[in-house]
Amino acid sequence: MLEIKNLHASIDNTKILNGLDLSVNAGEVHAIMGPNGSGKSTLASVIAGREDYDVTDGEINFQGNELSDIGPDERAREGIFLAFQYPVEIPGVSTTNFMKTAVNQIRESKGEKPLDAVEFLKLMKEKMKLVNIKQELLSRSINEGFSGGEKKRNEIFQMAMLNPKLSILDETDSGLDIDALKIVSKGVNALKSKENATVVVTHYQRLLEYIVPDFVHVLMDGKIVKSGDKNLALELEEKGYDWIKVKN
Amino acid sequence: MIDTVDLRKSISIEDDNIIKDIKSKSIDKLKLSYKKYKEEYKYTPLLRNIEKKFGSFNSSKNIKKVDSYKDLISTNDKYYIVTLNGTFIENLSKIPNGIDIKNLKDLSKNEQNIFIHSYSKIDDSIDDIFSSINSILHSNCLTFRIKKSTILKEKISIINIVDSSKPTYFRKCFIIDKNSEVSFSEEFINITKDGNFSNSVNEIYMDENAVLNYFSTQNINKNYHYNSINVFQKRNSTSNFHTYSFSGSIIRNNLNIKLLDKSCFANMYGFYAIKNGSHIDNHTSVDHLDENSISNEHYKGIVDNGSNGVFNGKIFVRQKAQKTNAFQSNNNILLSDNAKVNTKPQLEIWADDVKCSHGCTVGQLDDDALFYLMSRGISRKDAISLLLSAFSTDITEKIEDKEIREEYQLMILKELEGLNYE
Numbered sequence: 010m011l012e013i014k015n016l017h018a019s020i021d022n023t024k025i026l027n028g029l030d031l032s033v034n035a036g037e038v039h040a041i042m043g044p045n046g047s048g049k050s051t052l053a054s055v056i057a058g059r060e061d062y063d064v065t066d067g068e069i070n071f072q073g074n075e076l077s078d079i080g081p082d083e084r085a086r087e088g089i090f091l092a093f094q095y096p097v098e099i100p101g102v103s104t105t106n107f108m109k110t111a112v113n114q115i116r117e118s119k120g121e122k123p124l125d126a127v128e129f130l131k132l133m134k135e136k137m138k139l140v141n142i143k144q145e146l147l148s149r150s151i152n153e154g155f156s157g158g159e160k161k162r163n164e165i166f167q168m169a170m171l172n173p174k175l176s177i178l179d180e181t182d183s184g185l186d187i188d189a190l191k192i193v194s195k196g197v198n199a200l201k202s203k204e205n206a207t208v209v210v211t212h213y214q215r216l217l218e219y220i221v222p223d224f225v226h227v228l229m230d231g232k233i234v235k236s237g238d239k240n241l242a243l244e245l246e247e248k249g250y251d252w253i254k255v256k257n
Numbered sequence: 258m259i260d261t262v263d264l265r266k267s268i269s270i271e272d273d274n275i276i277k278d279i280k281s282k283s284i285d286k287l288k289l290s291y292k293k294y295k296e297e298y299k300y301t302p303l304l305r306n307i308e309k310k311f312g313s314f315n316s317s318k319n320i321k322k323v324d325s326y327k328d329l330i331s332t333n334d335k336y337y338i339v340t341l342n343g344t345f346i347e348n349l350s351k352i353p354n355g356i357d358i359k360n361l362k363d364l365s366k367n368e369q370n371i372f373i374h375s376y377s378k379i380d381d382s383i384d385d386i387f388s389s390i391n392s393i394l395h396s397n398c399l400t401f402r403i404k405k406s407t408i409l410k411e412k413i414s415i416i417n418i419v420d421s422s423k424p425t426y427f428r429k430c431f432i433i434d435k436n437s438e439v440s441f442s443e444e445f446i447n448i449t450k451d452g453n454f455s456n457s458v459n460e461i462y463m464d465e466n467a468v469l470n471y472f473s474t475q476n477i478n479k480n481y482h483y484n485s486i487n488v489f490q491k492r493n494s495t496s497n498f499h500t501y502s503f504s505g506s507i508i509r510n511n512l513n514i515k516l517l518d519k520s521c522f523a524n525m526y527g528f529y530a531i532k533n534g535s536h537i538d539n540h541t542s543v544d545h546l547d548e549n550s551i552s553n554e555h556y557k558g559i560v561d562n563g564s565n566g567v568f569n570g571k572i573f574v575r576q577k578a579q580k581t582n583a584f585q586s587n588n589n590i591l592l593s594d595n596a597k598v599n600t601k602p603q604l605e606i607w608a609d610d611v612k613c614s615h616g617c618t619v620g621q622l623d624d625d626a627l628f629y630l631m632s633r634g635i636s637r638k639d640a641i642s643l644l645l646s647a648f649s650t651d652i653t654e655k656i657e658d659k660e661i662r663e664e665y666q667l668m669i670l671k672e673l674e675g676l677n678y679e
Contacts, residue, residue, distance in 0.1 A: 057632050058631075058632070059628055059632075060628070061624070080631065080637065081628060081631040081632045082631040082632075082634055082635055082636050082637060082640070084632075085631070085632055085633055085634035086634045090632075090633075091632050093629065093632075096629070097623075097625045097626050097628075097629040099623075099626045099629065099630070099644070099647065100647060101646075101647025101648065101649075101650040101651070102630075102643050102644070102647045106643075107630065107633070107635075107643070108633075110635055110639065110643065111630075111633040111634045111635050114634050114635055114636060114639065115634040118634070150647075151629075167633060171633060171634065
């Protein structure tokens with residue numbers, strides 16, 4: 010589904026990714042772990058198409074399409090979803106209105122008929138249950154005045170609404186207490202299927218107790234230095250990232 | 258200096274002696290206002306443009322046939338007032354009960370006396386040369402008398418048609434009697450796409466407990482427009498001004514409110530989306546002369562490539578005006594390196610027990626927000642529209658009436674589509 014080869018990316022002439030390779034297939038959960046500043050969030054943003062980053066070399070293929078010339082809006086329509094580490098507050102736009110625009114633009118791009126108000130409300134109600142989010146919150150300005158937990162639940166709610174093929178969760182556990190973490194993980198697990206894939210970016214092993222990965226990759230200095238199964242995460246938790254540095 | 262010989266000549270043909278006398282005094286005001294022009298029009302070269310384009314300030318004396326304008330009158334409002342080049346067209350208008358609308362010259366002596374206390378007394382002729390010129394050159398002042406305790410829920414449209422190769426002058430004087438409540442919207446429709454100049458001065462006297470809602474919309478392509486609205490408020494009165502500007506070669510808006518009495522309430526809200534090289538200048542002042550009044554002012558705007566915005570807001574709090582609350586703010590988004598805004602908030606306070614704030618911001622579209630919206634599949638164009646219309650909601654949500662609010666929100670959405678973002 011996702012095939013990244015020799016990816017180099019920089020921002021303001023600072024190199025962040027240095028030849029990264031990653032392959033993700035449908036039905037899989039991948040965890041990307043690594044210390045602060047290793048390039049985890051950059052990788053997430055580059056896959057989603059953030060224009061502030063320059064891809065200087067390498068390629069990202071998604072379902073056979075090279076993504077380099079495709080904007081973030083079209084990537085989302087192809088089925089890529091990024092759950093933000095720091096969801097943006099947007100005064101004056103309600104989440105409901107935002108989601109209605111997004112869902113219908115994605116539908117139209119696939120040649121499907123847009124949802125009318127009743128159909129949309131039905132879909133929304135169903136997905137709200139999944140992450141335990143109240144309609145009152147969704148009729149407010151996007152993320153404005155939301156607590157940390159509410160912001161992350163709103164991200165997973167949006168993910169549920171858009172039903173992506175590839176979900177990238179960027180530090181979704183940061184700022185969450187244990188109850189919120191459970192709700193968010195439950196939502197992510199409920200959305201998992203054989204047709205879609207999940208990439209979880211985190212620097213703690215904690216989240217992986219709830220969202221169990223098939224593969225764990227360690228990212229350091231802009232490339233993946235070690236891959237393994239879920240036991241690698243446990244080993245990392247025990248020995249720290251220095252263990253890998255020393256080994257290399 | 259402006260040639261006053263020509264202007265005096267136009268006064269000499271005035272047949273009503275009282276009006277002739279008032280107009281003659283305006284010549285003296287012209288000398289005062291001319292001295293202030295340089296400072297007051299620092300960023301807005303209106304005088305130079307008008308002189309270059311028309312050579313003279315005099316308006317045309319040709320009377321146009323009015324029937325051909327009938328089709329131009331499109332409004333959802335039940336009541337409307339139509340003027341053509343400053344002349345009231347009664348047979349194209351529909352006037353509600355409780356309001357008298359007549360030319361000043363057609364009023365009885367008694368009625369005229371009531372207006373003489375306001376006419377050319379409330380305006381800013383001393384400060385602004387275009388108001389001085391209007392005071393001298395307008396041919397007919399249209400008077401609006403809203404009688405005591407008249408509550409009119411329906412908004413009344415004032416539709417001003419501009420069709421002349423020479424400058425045109427519009428003059429209106431409103432008296433809103435005690436306990437009355439009324440709403441107006443005013444717009445200028447130019448017959449040609451470019452080259453017209455309309456100069457409009459309104460004087461509004463609000464008696465005790467009166468409530469006024471006033472909407473101005475300006476979308477005049479490559480024409481020039483000067484608009485001066487001047488308000489005197491008596492005790493417990495409330496004014497709500499909503500000014501929406503979109504296009505014009507140069508538009509200058511003056512909105513001057515004097516809170517003469519205790520417990521007055523003045524709200525001034527404005528939104529501009531300036532495009533196609535337009536230049537829009539909002540000059541406002543609110544003058545607190547007595548205790549316990551509140552004024553709120555919030556103007557927001559978006560300026561695109563090659564367009565100019567100017568905002569100048571003054572708050573005066575006189576020594577007697579203790580317990581005043583006065584707030585002012587102006588926020589701008591520039592859509593290009595070639596968009597320009599000059600904004601200047603001013604505060605002058607002589608009283609000591611007051612609460613005042615003022616501030617302005619000039620920024621760009623938030624890239625993080627844009628990426629967030631696009632990352633959910635929303636096209637760049639629609640994401641920008643969403644953000645820009647969200648920027649306008651602080652202003653439109655101040656419109657209390659739901660129907661009117663939705664009408665203006667829709668208008669803004671349409672206008673935002675025409676903006677160029679780089």
